[in-house]
Amino acid sequence: MGGASPLANSRGARRPEQLKRGAFAAIVFSVLGLLTLVKISGGLDAWRDLAHIDPIMLGIAFGLIVLTWLFDSLRMRALVHSLGGSLSILEGMRISVMGAFVCNVTPFDTGGEPVQAYLLIDKGLTAGQSTAVVAVKAIMNAFARVSLGFAASAALLFSRSQWSLPLGMDIALSVGTTLYIIVFLFSLYLVFKPEKISVLVVPAVRNRFTMRFFKPETLDTALERIDHELREFREALQEFISNRRPALAAVLLLSYAAWIATMLIPAVVLTGLGLKTPYVQAMGVTIIFYLASAYAPTPGSSGAAELGFAALFSSIVPRAVLGLFVAVWRMITYYLNLALGGVLMALGFMRRGSGPPDRITRADNSDAM
Template sequence: MKGYINKETIKKGLELSLVVSILALGGLILFTIDKHTIGKVLSINIYYLILAVVITLLMWTVGGLRIKLVTDAVGESISLLEAVKIFLLGAFVSNVTPFASGGGPAQIFLLHKRDRISVGKSTTIIVVQFALRLLFFGVTTPILFLFFKEFINPGFIPTQIFNIAVLVAAGITLIMIYFIWQPKQVKSVVDKLRDIPLLKPLLKYQRVRSLIEKFYQEVEEFHDSLWQLTKYKKYSLIWAALCTLIYWGLFFTIAPIILLGLGAKPFFLRSFIVQTIFYFILPYIPTPGGSGVAELGFASLFSSFVPSGLVGLLSIVWRFLTFYLVLGLGGIILLKILAKSAVGSRG
């Protein structure tokens, strides 16, 4: 991965992500712990925690299966195990880069370099997944706001700030869906940028012009692959969309299962609703992996229906399963890839 995602960048992002996350969780424990919290910890039902771990593993498998399905649809082939590794690597890099921006490029690079899939097809594979996620949240979030508004309470987050965050996320989502569906419009935007006087001096360099031409070629290949996929591989897309539904369904089940383990009501419907809103906004948070905001935002949304003494504890267990486990396994996968790359370069 050398030359594509800098090791130092990943290291700094990981350190910042961990520090901010731990500080946020520490603050939650400090302000939410009460005399009942220790009792809940001692009486926790371990079987529900095991179930939550199993659901997490199933979730990763479904994430990998979706990559494999889309890869098969573009005429390439990878094993399910390789697809799960790519999924975890992308999740790891997303969690240590601002706006979760590094995950997709890392997955594209891995598909291209390790699995010998063209950049255009690799981009299609990852962008299709990204588009399915956008569509899932783009469709479900407005429905939940329209029909389940009474279940949405931002907790200690000011309502005005919460509503602005949702509107900004909705606007960005619509723009991204448009450019994914009409990728040639990206070329039009780049062409307009080339006319800006401040940018014109850059075009004097052959390297810059070559990169622009290469970008245009990849956009064309991506557009062709996406068109072929939507026209001739509809069933593959349907299965991939189903995997997206299953993935997020499993993901949103983790918090209620933890609540059951803590001896509290699971609030399955309400948990699903608030997490959908939460993850609609979270990708647009600038901290690595949404650290800090993720813990505090999750606790704020759940504080409206979960006992205050359990909110901090719930956030810790939830964050461990959905964030720290991914960091651990994804980091191991990344280290192995870097080690193999180092051996290969010496050879």
């Protein structure tokens, strides 16, 4: 779990050059997806409507994404303060955006939580405590996503909406949703049974393959450090569960608030384009998309996100503006994070020098929520 976790420590670090390559790949895949949508939705002529988008609704959409950063900051702040650390709202928002940036440039959206865990170590927490903060936040976030996804599915079913999908897309949606739920349940199991992490980590760290490249003493030292961090992790989790339940409840409520804000963005964009928007249906389709696309293999789900989102909304958005709609949504929810997060990450690298950045983006596939 998290950047300071045993699983994370057993993996290689991502250097700034790797982040640059990831960002480049993400942009390439995203542009290819958008170009495909341009062709499908009638060419560049259809994009003239961008000049007529309601600036107030566009501003609201941008405000909603900023609101998600605020909610994420408040979640971290509540958990950090409950363990005796200190985190300001603005600093929490900075950590949130930087985590989103790394998430957007790593395959399967896996890099965000490790970055946040690393950055929280500077806020008065141990490595194990920062890992516990990020793990608990991720679990609460995933629980909110799954429960809202099920609620949306039920709402779409009982409302007898006209939402329909091709068979291939329907299968992909089902597979993606099932995979997300499996990973969520497994991560939840590890949170409540953290001692099981050792069962997974020891064979991964000390085996025939690693013994060829590292001295036994080196591997034993790594395992001792992992065991120490695991003890800190368990103690922090026990503190949350036993004595900090109000903080957990607040984090869960903030997770629901963050997802509702995210679900509103596409509906607000559609309204800004002058379309009659079925808000409940649009919000339901949005959360189902996020549930199913969580583990797309491209950096930031680029390419898959654009085409998948367009397919899901094709039943309620006219084809002529479908490409424009997806482009505006992606600009708000993805490119803004990519640009701002990239700037903050670059500033962080310049302040810290060449050493810490090698550790800052250790990826752990088990943590992506």
